[in-house]
Amino acid sequence: MFIKNHWYAVEFGSEVAAEPVLARVHGHDLVLWRSHDGTVNAQSDLCVHRGGSLAGGKVVGNCVQCPYHGWRYGADGACVEIPANRHGLPIPRKARIDTYPCVERYGFVWVFLGDLAAEQRPPLPVLDGLEEHTEAKAAGYRAIFGEFTWNANYDRVLENAVDIAHTPFVHSGSFGNAEQPEIEEFDLQEERKDGFLASVTATVDLEPPRPSGLWKFISSKERPPVSTTTGFYPPNVSLLIVRLPMGEIRIFTAAVPRSEHVTVSKFAMLRTFFTGGWADKNSMQRTIKIFREDQPTVEGQRPELLPFDLSAELHVKSDSIQLAYRRWRSEQINRGWGLEVLPDETAMRAAAVIPSPARASDPELANAWVFPTVAEAASSQTGTGSPQ
Numbered sequence: 153m154f155i156k157n158h159w160y161a162v163e164f165g166s167e168v169a170a171e172p173v174l175a176r177v178h179g180h181d182l183v184l185w186r187s188h189d190g191t192v193n194a195q196s197d198l199c200v201h202r203g204g205s206l207a208g209g210k211v212v213g214n215c216v217q218c219p220y221h222g223w224r225y226g227a228d229g230a231c232v233e234i235p236a237n238r239h240g241l242p243i244p245r246k247a248r249i250d251t252y253p254c255v256e257r258y259g260f261v262w263v264f265l266g267d268l269a270a271e272q273r274p275p276l277p278v279l280d281g282l283e284e285h286t287e288a289k290a291a292g293y294r295a296i297f298g299e300f301t302w303n304a305n306y307d308r309v310l311e312n313a314v315d316i317a318h319t320p321f322v323h324s325g326s327f328g329n330a331e332q333p334e335i336e337e338f339d340l341q342e343e344r345k346d347g348f349l350a351s352v353t354a355t356v357d358l359e360p361p362r363p364s365g366l367w368k369f370i371s372s373k374e375r376p377p378v379s380t381t382t383g384f385y386p387p388n389v390s391l392l393i394v395r396l397p398m399g400e401i402r403i404f405t406a407a408v409p410r411s412e413h414v415t416v417s418k419f420a421m422l423r424t425f426f427t428g429g430w431a432d433k434n435s436m437q438r439t440i441k442i443f444r445e446d447q448p449t450v451e452g453q454r455p456e457l458l459p460f461d462l463s464a465e466l467h468v469k470s471d472s473i474q475l476a477y478r479r480w481r482s483e484q485i486n487r488g489w490g491l492e493v494l495p496d497e498t499a500m501r502a503a504a505v506i507p508s509p510a511r512a513s514d515p516e517l518a519n520a521w522v523f524p525t526v527a528e529a530a531s532s533q534t535g536t537g538s539p540q
């Protein structure tokens with residue numbers, strides 16, 4: 153199950169340069185490319201002619217050009233050129249691809265995956281402390297960027313990122329203290345905006361282990377508790393703030409669901425100490441080490457997919473952030489925003505797409521779509537249900 157009608161952080165803006173880029177989100181291929189004015193476009197990657205992958209093509213004349221027969225699609229998704237057609241032949245109305253609202257902010261490309269009109273959409277997340285810029289920037293911080301691939305479902309990956317109680321066990325080789333597994337009482341901070349859940353965070357004091365490596369040199373002998381904040385911005389970004397005596401670390405991670413079984417975590421890690429470029433390599437190694445510590449545990453969880461039923465696993469007090477995530481997820485499914493994942497056999501036969509806003513809002517285009525939506529493909533396979 154995949155939640156539609158939200159803004160997903162799917163890629164770093166810096167990855168989208170002159171050439172189109174493929175971004176796979178929950179089995180759906182998107183092409184990201186820049187118009188002349190620098191804005192990023194996010195569209196269905198499938199050319200409606202013969203299903204060519206547009207990300208394998210080029211940006212030509214403010215359009216994305218399919219590598220197969222050179223059809224060109226503009227930023228609104230309409231095809232503007234079919235090179236093999238004799239001059240003057242009209243371009244069919246159905247020569248168009250789904251186009252998704254797209255914003256570049258905080259270093260990420262955010263794509264609205266759904267068909268709601270602008271005024272009905274949940275707002276774009278506001279990442280605490282970052283400037284509303286196309287780069288991940290905050291005064292006094294040095295940022296590095298990286299990614300990590302998991303053979304695990306994204307709900308499991310996101311929950312791991314906000315899980316406080318695993319630290320003394322899974323991370324005893326880095327920042328967790330195996331001798332201090334108890335988690336103090338904490339309150340959830342839930343923020344809402346325009347009627348939608350905007351963020352859930354919690355702050356706790358964790359007992360630090362002895363510092364190691366480079367950090368030994370500027371760590372004091374005293375080891376006061378480390379104030380740590382963790383949480384998430386629906387649908388797919390998590391936050392971790394660690395306030396060390398020597399300064400602060402702030403990590404924003406987008407859990408990009410490639411498929412039900414593969415997730416790529418794309419992270420921006422900011423620090424207020426060792427702000428010279430010379431320490432970037434060390435920061436990167438420390439961050440990747442933490443992901444590696446988590447990897448066997450997260451990839452080993454069963455069932456692979458998060459249970460729908462809240463009573464299917466046993467929750468305790470320290471799991472309240474993950475529970476908030478599960479509640480949010482159930483709410484979205486209850487309002488009809490869950491998108492089924494098509495069985496492989498169906499997906500191989502039908503190039504189904506996530507419906508874009510133009511499908512719902514423009515009656516002129518009601519029959520202008522070559523590929524079915526996921527819901528249409530699913531119902532035509534089973535012969536039941538009505539398309540959404």
Ligand code: FES
Binds near residue numbers: 203204220221223
């Ligand atoms: S498949 Fe894209 S132009 Fe033919």
Ligand SMILES: [Fe+2]
Binds near residue numbers: 312313318323442446
């Ligand atoms: Fe972890």
